[in-house]
Amino acid sequence: MNRASASAVALPPRPLASAGAAAAALPGWHSWRRRWECLGPDCAEREGLRSWCKLPARIQFQQGWCCGLECLEAAVELHARRLLREHETHAPRPHRIPLGLLLLSHGQITQPQLRAALDAQNLHGGRVGEWLVRQGAASEAAITAAVGLQWARPTFPLTETQAWRQYRGWVPQALLESLGMLPLYFAPASRRLHVGFTQIVDATALAALQTMLECKPLACIVADSAWNAAMEESRGIPLKAGIENVALTDVEGPEEVAAITRQYARVAGAREIRLAAAGGYLWLRLRGQRLLHLTLRPRTRPISL
Ligand SMILES: [Zn+2]
Known part of the structure; x- marks a missing residue:
């Protein structure tokens, strides 16, 4: 990665709301007390003046505070x-018109073409759209447009x-x-984040982005091949200094x-x-x-609860 492209990478925006923003709406003493309340369910110093002593150790978690690592855990x-x-x-149980039927109803493919794609899908797996492109029954642009119609995006x-x-x-x-997704453009003034999806617009992903970045995510559909190319390129470029990804699998449950x-x-x-769940993962952002x-x-x- 050259210096020019490294400096072009933007840091994720800081959340807008401070930890005490929700409490600010409360009157007087209650507001002040709530502002400093620790989120630890068994915290011995949950509220009051004693929590001031722990100021240097306080950690913001979601919209609140924890007085230290023990309460954070x-x-x-x-x-x-x-x-x-x-x-x-x-x-998520998406109730959408099947892609093949949508294309058929718009006269973009024929019944035998759909049958051939479904047979190939049954035999080899994959998605109907992929097989329609592979078999020359439809262009990738037509499939992308049909996915857009499916999701009204x-x-x-x-x-x-x-x-x-x-x-x-x-x-x-x-x-x-995991989600076939890619952030495309962020407008700082409106905090709108345009996010591309290849096949499924995952509602949990949109909710997670809202929690983590305090943005307004707007979904759109991108072509499989363009997304694949972007992912391949992305894997080959190291992240900007100061940003790190750690992915762990086989995590036992909430305690772990x-x-x-x-x-x-x-x-x-x-x-x-910040913590959110999306695409079968728990996503934690530690700043x-x-x-x-x-x-x-x-x-x-x-998961055992
Ligand atoms: Zn505490």
């Missing part, structure tokens, strides 16, 4: 447990821009690859998630931590002396 465990339970009970000409390079390091590579977070928070000197993305994939499904 407990708060992360609680939050991770809730996220994993939500994702287990609310598994616009398509984005990814081959015509390199703007996505600026946002490398905003989302861990493991998540991008919390223990790992505590360990990395200590090593990275993290002062600000301290450097920015560390932790992606943790739980061991089994369903």
